[in-house]
Amino acid sequence: MSTTITFLGHGAFQIQTAGKTILIDPFLTGNPLASVSADSVQPDYIVVSHGHGDHVGDTVAIARRTNCLVITNYEIATWLKEQGVERTHDMNTGGSYKFDFGTIKLTMAHHGSMLPDGSYGGCATGVLLKTSDGNIYHACDTALFSDMKLIGDESLRVAILPIGDNYTMGPDDAILAVGFLRPEYVIPGHYNTFPVIKQDVEAWSAKVQTGTSAKPVVLSPGQSFTL
Ligand code: NI
Ligand code: MN
Secondary structure: OOOEEEEEEOOEEEEEEOOEEEEEOOOOOOOOOOOOOOOOOOOOEEEOOOOOHHHHOOHHHHHHHHOOEEEEEHHHHHHHHHOOOOOEEEEOOOOEEEEOOEEEEEEEOOOOOOOOOOOOOOOOEEEEEEEOOEEEEEOOOOOOOOOHHHHHOOOEEEEEEEOOOOOOOOHHHHHHHHHHHOOOEEEEEOOOOOHHHOOOHHHHHHHHHHHOOOEEOOOOOOOEEEO
8 A cells, every 4th residue: 555645735735545535624726826626626535624714725615526524623514514514524632533544633733713704613733644654744734832742752754844934833943843743754835825925945845854854845736745
């Protein structure tokens, strides 16, 4: 078996593992970097990290079309049901659940979570995905926090980190995060989508190379990395 991670632009990633396709934060419509359209994706699962529009994205339309299962916190799951999404699995921060593709744990994130219509979106989360090819942590939208050291104890093969700054940690804090998380590979996300989060990803990648023990993997939207 192998596990393939595809960057879809911004915080959106597709993970294919154990024969299943999982989308995390499928913000495609209105995402200037999106590598696919919302009507072309065919997920078995969607994971939504928090309520912001650039993460909930096209979840409602994709879930209604494909009948995929949406995994997210209780508050967002409740809201999604009100929008006509039939299949949800609600969780909350710190909780793990074993699905047929592997285990998902929702981790803490320091960030807001208001839904697009102003509804309460619970607590923002990160996503720890345990696959047969190793553990993948998508920090999603968050500030740097020292408890990332505990997530690093999960022996991560891949960490996906925001580097855009302004709304999330920026490039320098993301380097510190790599030190806390100690992954084998680190993939940057949540940058260059909008002018306010524009970053020099090649300079960041060079700093990962020289300042940490992780290998940087910079993906253009549409590009994949296979474990
Ligand atoms: Ni956000
Ligand atoms: Mn965001």
